[in-house]
Amino acid sequence: MRCGPEGVPQLKRAIRVAIPFIVAALVASACGGAGTGGTKPAVTIGSTNFSEQLVLGELYSQILEANGYTVTRKFNLGAREIVFPALQSGQIDMEADYLATLLAFVDKTATGSTDPKQTLVTLQKALTSKGVTVLDYAPAVDQNGFVVTKATADRLKLVKLSDLAPVGNQLVLGGPAECPNREFCALGLKTKYGITFKDFKALDTGGPLTVQALVGGQIDVGLLFTSDATIAVRGFVLLDDDKQLQLSDNIAPVVRNDYLTKAGDDFKKIINSIAPKLTTAELTGMNKLVEVDKQDPKDVAKAWLKKQGLIK
């Protein structure tokens, strides 16, 4: 009874008040659409699920945003097994990847090289049929690194990976679930170095679980990334890849051709401006800020882009 007589006029008034806002919003979105539709098409950037990838995703996202692109972030999607198909199918337009690992993923028979230039040529050949283009790679290399604690290294006198061959059967390896099937992980350790571990424990992709399992002694050898600042901070020993299992895993943005044609050279130029400045040391520095100092990848990326003079 109470709201009956005056409820209807109130509703009418609410609608009347709302109309200008709705119209304004429609006009604004229409204008926005026209503005970005021409030369700066909206872009969706994806990433896999470890912190360096979030930093890289932010670097590309923010430099594009600073140049007037609309960016949708789809980070933390999962392993490459999820992200690469997403790129091909158009659910994302771009992601940052690693030359040799991506090559091994898209072409099981291809062999990468320790020379990034050579790897890039082979990779681009393999990617052309998949409608994907690799842009400029950075000097920054992020390879799989196998680490042990200082205590384990001292006890078993471990310096390089080949030292693991005779003692591997007493040790437990920890890493991402896909490690046993990967050429650059347990599979390669077995075929190239002849290391067979006692057991494998599925943890995360070079993340906190692996670090904790190493510290807690649930695993003896862990897969971390060579650009991971945690290795130095925790005093882990990174075993030298003396038989060069790891290839030139330089960081490179990969973009779907559909999008690249739409966006044109302006987009390419912006993205490629990052590559020359991104060295392993710079990347490790950013990784440390995120993983050890617990800073937001967004802020870390922004500060770095500013420092490098890439954005204002």
Added chain:
Amino acid sequence: MTLLADVVRWFADPAHYHGSDAVQTRILEHVEVSGLAVLVGVLIALPVGMYLGHTGRFGFVAVNVANIGRAIPSLAAIALAIPIAGTLLGVANGLGFWPTFLALVPLAIPPVLTNAYVAVRGVDSDVTEAARGMGLGEAGILRVIEVPLALPLILAGIRTAAVNVVATATLGALVAFGGLGRYIVDGLALQEYDRLFAGALLVALLAIAVEVAFGTFERAAVSPGIRVQQGAL
């Protein structure tokens, strides 16, 4: 249909019955952590629930507090359990079994507590009054009158808890625990859907087995007189 064939092939592959990733090992790990979590949950929730049901006080508060266990997403509980297990039990225990266990116990408590409270509270007051009149003490009333009468509901609560816990223990795979969740998490990471599906199937079968086992136990444990009464109701 090819997925189904792949799953059958997966189960037939002898390689899946060896080593630390063997099906029987994973089932055992799964049963172990679930069983212990339910046991501890029951040890905590059952006495509290029965006592509150008997006195009839603070039941509303207790049931609602326990229900927080249901409201916290299990995924968050398991992630939170890593630092908690690490602090309480030392770094070495911060992964694997203990965080999984710690996250599952709060999940086991609400159905047990709620059912025990409601069941004991629901015992006809004429019966308890009569018992009191005949000189039975409070503990005696609980033991001889209330618990036997409340047993079907109490057991149903434990059964619900057990099925929930078995299904949720799969999340342990995210914190480096084994169990059947390993197949699901690793299957997703590797895009090996046969492995993923096999894991899900095993979890479902285990949950059904628990359900059936409890059902059988309930029928055996509940006094025939009450069974008749239930039937009449």
